[in-house]
Amino acid sequence: MTNKFMYFVANWKMFGDLKGLNSLNDVIKFAMKNKRKNFKVIYCPPSTLIFPLFKKFKNTPIDLGGQNSHESENYGPYTGSINSKMLMDVGAKYLILGHSENRQSGENDRLINLKIKSALKIGLKIIFCIGETLKEKQNNKTNQILSNQIKIGLNGIKNKSKIIIAYEPVWSIGTGLIPKLSDLNSLILFIKKKFKNKSQKILYGGSVNENNINQLKTINSVDGFLVGAASQDAKKFIDIIKKTFN
Numbered sequence: 487m488t489n490k491f492m493y494f495v496a497n498w499k500m501f502g503d504l505k506g507l508n509s510l511n512d513v514i515k516f517a518m519k520n521k522r523k524n525f526k527v528i529y530c531p532p533s534t535l536i537f538p539l540f541k542k543f544k545n546t547p548i549d550l551g552g553q554n555s556h557e558s559e560n561y562g563p564y565t566g567s568i569n570s571k572m573l574m575d576v577g578a579k580y581l582i583l584g585h586s587e588n589r590q591s592g593e594n595d596r597l598i599n600l601k602i603k604s605a606l607k608i609g610l611k612i613i614f615c616i617g618e619t620l621k622e623k624q625n626n627k628t629n630q631i632l633s634n635q636i637k638i639g640l641n642g643i644k645n646k647s648k649i650i651i652a653y654e655p656v657w658s659i660g661t662g663l664i665p666k667l668s669d670l671n672s673l674i675l676f677i678k679k680k681f682k683n684k685s686q687k688i689l690y691g692g693s694v695n696e697n698n699i700n701q702l703k704t705i706n707s708v709d710g711f712l713v714g715a716a717s718q719d720a721k722k723f724i725d726i727i728k729k730t731f732n
């Protein structure tokens with residue numbers, strides 16, 4: 487059992503529609519009932535659902551976040567893009583940046599750095615994803631990759647108090663595989679050491695579900711979980727939170 491403050495971030499990716507939002511009534515009930523407990527729930531739905539959810543979550547302790555944004559904090563002629571200011575305007579407080587699915591489609595550490603700076607300037611809190619691919623892991627490059635992602639991604643950012651790190655091994659996302667618990671614990675400690683602030687928050691993400699949470703919650707160094715597929719099912723997501731504290 488943990489008494490520690492924990493984050494539970496639901497990353498819906500490109501899933502979800504208006505008619506599915508009623509399934510969140512149970513999550514709202516659960517969050518209201520446990521208002522004083524030591525956790526924060528953050529939903530990061532597709533941008534189209536941020537405002538409807540903002541209305542739905544009004545007067546609840548649940549917060550909202552975006553899943554990516556354009557690096558410019560100003561409006562501009564960027565067809566198809568959304569920036570941090572727009573996300574904040576419709577109710578987002580957080581923003582996932584550096585997710586491997588976006589890195590795979592061309593985002594590099596420098597661009598992620600610009601996005602982080604712009605979102606911080608606007609006033610969003612950042613959930614900054616880092617993680618190695620299977621090949622990098624097999625070549626014993628994990629530590630080096632994580633160090634570089636942190637170094638370049640956070641370059642020039644002095645105040646890191648609005649940044650939460652999400653360690654997500656790419657080979658674990660959507661595969662049902664999770665790291666060995668001892669490896670995960672040492673990697674999270676390795677990441678923590680890179681920060682002056684000893685209470686830097688580090689989440690784990692990658693195939694977190696209602697079955698493996700009992701193992702994952704034993705990692706003392708972790709400050710919460712970034713949950714993809716399992717977060718689309720309200721019951722499973724509530725189960726993950728409940729089991730973390732049991």
Ligand code: PGA
Pocket residue numbers: 497654658659660661691692693694712713714715716
């Ligand atoms: P998953 O996704 O839980 O479906 O593996 C996690 C993520 O990509 O953030």
